Amino acid sequence: xxxxxxxxxxxxxxxxxVQINCTYQTSGFYGLSWYQQHDGGAPTFLSYNAxxxxxxxxxxxxxxxxxxxxxxxxxxxLQMKDSASYFCAVSGSGYALNFGKGTSLLVTP
Amino acid sequence: xxxxxxxxxxxxxxxGQSMTLLCAQDMNHEYMYWYRQDPGMGLRLIHYSVGExxxxxxxxxxGYNVSRLKKQNFxxxxxxxxxxxxxxxxxxxxYWRDRAINTGELFFGEGSRLxxx
Numbered sequence: 001x002x003x004x005x006x007x008x009x010x011x012x013x014x015x016x017x018v019q020i021n022c023t024y025q026t027s028g029f030y031g032l033s034w035y036q037q038h039d040g041g042a043p044t045f046l047s048y049n050a051x052x053x054x055x056x057x058x059x060x061x062x063x064x065x066x067x068x069x070x071x072x073x074x075x076x077x078l079q080m081k082d083s084a085s086y087f088c089a090v091s092g093s094g095y096a097l098n099f100g101k102g103t104s105l106l107v108t109p
Numbered sequence: 110x111x112x113x114x115x116x117x118x119x120x121x122x123x124x125g126q127s128m129t130l131l132c133a134q135d136m137n138h139e140y141m142y143w144y145r146q147d148p149g150m151g152l153r154l155i156h157y158s159v160g161e162x163x164x165x166x167x168x169x170x171x172g173y174n175v176s177r178l179k180k181q182n183f184x185x186x187x188x189x190x191x192x193x194x195x196x197x198x199x200x201x202x203x204y205w206r207d208r209a210i211n212t213g214e215l216f217f218g219e220g221s222r223l224x225x226x
Contacts, residue, residue, distance in 0.1 A: 008149075033213035042199065042220060043152065048213030087151060091213055095159055096142055096167060101151035 002026040004100035006088055011106045012078055020073045020103045022088035030091040032064050032071045037085045037102070046073070046086075075105075083107045111135050115200050115218035122190045122225045130185040130221050132200030140203045141183035142167075142215065143175060145196040152199065158183055190225045197222050 004024045012018040022032065031050035035043040049055055049064035049071060061074040075082055085104050089097040113134045122128055132141065139160050144152040144167075154167030158177040172194060174186045183202075187194060201215040 031213045035215075040220075042217040043215075044217070045214040050213070089152075089213070095140070095165070096154050096157045097213070097215060098154060098168070099144075099152040101149060 002090060002098045004088055004090060004098070006086075006100045006103045008101070009104045009106070011108060014078055014080060014107055014109055016078050017074065017076050018078060018105065020075075020086050020088075020105070022071050022073075022100060024069050024071075024088070024090050024100075026069075026090050026098070029066065029069075032062070033089045033091065033097060034060075034062055034073045035087045035089060035099075037087065039084075043087065078107050080107050080109070113200055113202055113216050113218035115198075115221045117221060118219065119222050120224070122187075122223065124191060124225060126190050126225075127186070127188050128190065128223075129187075130198055130200075130223075132183045132185070132202075132218060133181055134183075134200075134202040134216070135181065136202060136216065137180070138202035138204055138216070139180075141177065142201045142203075143173070143183065143185045144199045144201065145169065146199060146220075147196050155185065155198075187223075190223075192225045195223060195225045 006022045033048045034046040037043040047062040059076045064071040085102045087102045089099045116131045142157040143155040156175040161180040164175045176184045198221045200218040
């Protein structure tokens with residue numbers, strides 16, 4: 001089976017940097033994805049790492065260490081609109097993504 | 110370009126009633142998925158399909174059936190609804206297998222909110 005662990009809640013100040021960690025256990029690992037979901041809305045894709053290292057997309061970066069079964073999402077220059085839930089997800093067999101339980105990020109003024 | 114469209118968006122059922130949720134995508138995606146989301150539980154995979162005429166079970170398939178008669182549509186059925194099936198249901202789609210592995214990107218619908226009394 002597969003399991004993913006991420007913190008349930010994180011609070012950070014506007015303008016700061018926050019890191020959301022994700023550890024996983026899976027067979028047949030293909031990659032680690034990150035999704036953002038605002039209250040009541042559809043999850044939207046943020047990033048994907050198939051290889052070790054850092055991927056940067058604007059204010060968001062994502063990191064993967066396959067040997068440690070670990071990744072993180074880094075959000076820089078936090079804005080109020082970044083308050084949302086963030087999910088890591090692993091692609092095991094390649095047919096479907098299995099999601100973590102999500103991290104609720106609260107950005108305060 | 111509508112993307113992924115789910116109908117209905119809201120529904121209230123009584124225990125024992127049946128219903129079908131419809132998911133339609135206009136992106137010519139091979140893969141389609143049904144997830145349910147409950148507070149504190151994240152997104153859990155119910156069933157998925159890797160192509161027209163094929164379906165497979167996910168993490169929590171009990172009490173649900175699915176069909177993929179047309180490539181663009183993926184139906185989720187509840188034959189005898191139970192209060193435990195009160196949830197928000199999300200449909201998603203993705204490109205064919207190799208691109209899905211390479212991008213890890215799913216395209217989600219806006220969700221269907223189901224309450225079973």
